[in-house]
Amino acid sequence: MFEALSDRLTGVFDRLSGRGVLSEKDIDEAMREVRIALLEADVALPVVREFIAKAKERATGEAVIRSVRPADQVIKITYDGLVEMLGGDEVEGLNLALNPPTIIMMAGLQGSGKTTTAGKLALRLSKDRKKVLLASLDTRRPAAMEQLAMLAKQAGVESLPIVPGQSAPDIARRAMQSAKLQGYDVLILDTAGRTTLDEAMMSEAAEIARISNPSETLLVADALTGQDAVRTAKAFHERLPLTGLVLTRADGDGRGGAALSMRAVTGLPIKFLGVSEKIDGLDAFDARRVAGRILGQGDVVALVEKAAQDIDIAQAEVMARKLAKGQFDLDMMAAQLSQMKKMGGMEGVMGLLPGVQKVKKQLAEANVSDKMLDRQAAIISSMTKAERKKPDILQASRKRRIAKGAGVDVAEVNRLLKQHRQMADVMKAMTKNGGKGLAQMAKALGGPGGMDQLKALGGGKMPSPEEIEKAAGQLPGLGGPGGLKLPGLGGGALPPGFNPFKK
Secondary structure (H helix, E strand, C coil): HHHHHHHHHHHHHHHHCCCCCCCCHHHHHHHHHHHHHHHHHCCHHHHHHHHHHHHHHHHHHHHHCCCCHHHHHHHHHHHHHHHHHHHCCCCCCCCCCCCCCCCEEEEEECCCCHHHHHHHHHHHHHHCCEEEEEEEEECCCCCHHHHHHHHHHCCCCCEEECCCCCCCHHHHHHHHHHHCCCCCCEEECCCCCCCCCCCHHHHHHHHHHHCCCCCCCEEEEEEEECHHHHHHHHHHHHHHHCCCEEEHHHHHHCCCCHHHHHHHHHCCEEEEECCCCCCCCCECCHHHHHHHCCCCEEEEHHHHHHHHCCCCCCHHHHHHHHHHHCCCCHHHHHHHHHHHCCHHHHHHCCCCCCCCHHHHHHHHHCCCCCCHHHHHHHHHHCCCCHHHHHHCCCCHHHHHHHHHHHHCCHHHHHHHHHHHHHHHHHHHHHCCCCCHHHHHHHHHHCCCCCHHHHHHHHHHHHHHHHHHHHEEEEEECCCCHHHCCCCCCCCCCCCCCCCCCCC
16 A cells, blocks of 8 residues: 555655755755645545645744755654644544443445455454454345355354344344343444445434444445545545544555545544455554555564464474574475465565665565465475475485476576575574574664674674675575665665654
């Protein structure tokens, strides 16, 4: 999401960064470019006008004109403006009633992903140890009730039994009674939608809201519909007591104008983003993190959350013990590739790292993709146990057999083995002297005076950007012809540790 906007804004700020002192003319040109970028991203015109007016007023102050690094100040001003536009610093969570069951009503047009979102939300709440009941009130769309029942099974929660012939209001009453009698914490009501807004749908939704008196009424809107999603939100908000928005298909929306306009136009908080078709593909919306991603700063918090959720802790502990002894075989490399896939694949993980927008072309040239991870995993799985434990025994005939089994060229098998050898050498170097190398590196990267200690590790001198880039090519999935220019390490991006958003 926001790829096009992020690319455009990154280009604007890169040009500013090359200038020592900014004049008002420079700031006017930059704000004009930002305005065009927002309009191209399908942000509503009134929202763009208000954003630019505020940003320009702040950017033309003496503090920016005379700043030591004025370009950073302009980036900070743009970042703060985006956070404000998206809803501010506070993350708007669900309002769960003190006296259960909490009733959450899902509304929206047909095809917006409403039923799927209900299932995703149920899974999210069940992970918070809530007992959830899903109820389908969609009596019009064929198999809508059966679809929700299947999603409930995937999420590991209960769904209301289907009784043919009941009206939506009657189903709502039965669902509320079941939720109370059976001690459910949360009841999610999935209402019917239409392909377009009409009076019958609105009247039915209003009747269900009156009967159930929900704590949350969430409008589910398709981010790909752009400003149509904004108009839909306004229309629903006039008839229903909406409390929040959920934007689906956010991973497929390269512009992001709907998300940037929704809060400003409706005044409603965006509570969740649907980021994949998987049952767990629902992220809490955080304005600061989204603004950081737009400006190429990534979303490391989301990356950590994914890791905590998807990584097998027991397997990770076993791997850590082996690494502490300097061991790194091909089984361990395969486990790393598997964990990467669980966390959303190479593209999903790289999209959350700072500065990656700047090196997208180089990533493509280096053939960094999920397909490459699949090929590497196939190569390793084509080996015997003995070969994975001791890759040194792999001679030409074995390599040909492995390549044939994996459906790749022998050259690709050789690349994988070379990559593994380099990684194994790094692991041994880090754990030599009883693990002091690893401890020193951790201390150097995180502790006070870290740079000085890192220099000491390198014999008194810092490694060159080229040396660091070469090392980066040894990481799983970051190898390939031509190497990879990392942001801040010779890739023409921000310097290491730069963060204009830090207070």
